[in-house]
Amino acid sequence: MKIIKISMLALALGLMSFSAIAPVQSLVSENEISETTAASTIVWKAETIDVGQIPQGTPKAIVYEFKNTGKTAVVITNVQGSCGCTATDYTKEPIQPGKSAKVTATYNAANKGAFTKTVTVTTSAETTPKVLTLKGTVI
Numbered sequence: 001m002k003i004i005k006i007s008m009l010a011l012a013l014g015l016m017s018f019s020a021i022a023p024v025q026s027l028v029s030e031n032e033i034s035e036t037t038a039a040s041t042i043v044w045k046a047e048t049i050d051v052g053q054i055p056q057g058t059p060k061a062i063v064y065e066f067k068n069t070g071k072t073a074v075v076i077t078n079v080q081g082s083c084g085c086t087a088t089d090y091t092k093e094p095i096q097p098g099k100s101a102k103v104t105a106t107y108n109a110a111n112k113g114a115f116t117k118t119v120t121v122t123t124s125a126e127t128t129p130k131v132l133t134l135k136g137t138v139i
Contacts, residue, residue, distance in 0.1 A: 051136035078122040109138040
């Protein structure tokens with residue numbers, strides 16, 4: 001009898017925990033989310049840059065430019081190269097509406113041959129990171 005009471009108590013508590021989740025999820029409506037992401041948008045000048053042929057042993061800097069076309073400031077929160085051969089730098093200050101900024105990726109051209117690398121940029125303007133591409137051939 002004691003086992004049945006404990007089982008019923010556990011079942012009741014388990015079911016109550018599921019019912020507590022629904023009101024929390026409804027606190028943020030879809031309209032609020034879309035308004036937040038639509039308020040700050042950025043437009044990239046180019047998302048893919050082909051550097052052509054570059055000499056071996058000479059690092060090549062590739063600059064990606066973008067403009068804040070939204071109504072609020074945009075902050076770049078993270079920039080990550082796809083490998084250790086690509087160093088990154090970016091504008092650290094908030095980019096005000098109507099202003100432009102840049103992300104620089106420096107590729108270490110150590111090995112000969114064709115290459116395609118990516119740079120992932122996370123900003124406060126978009127929920128998903130932007131993936132920028134650089135490609136070329138080391139001669």
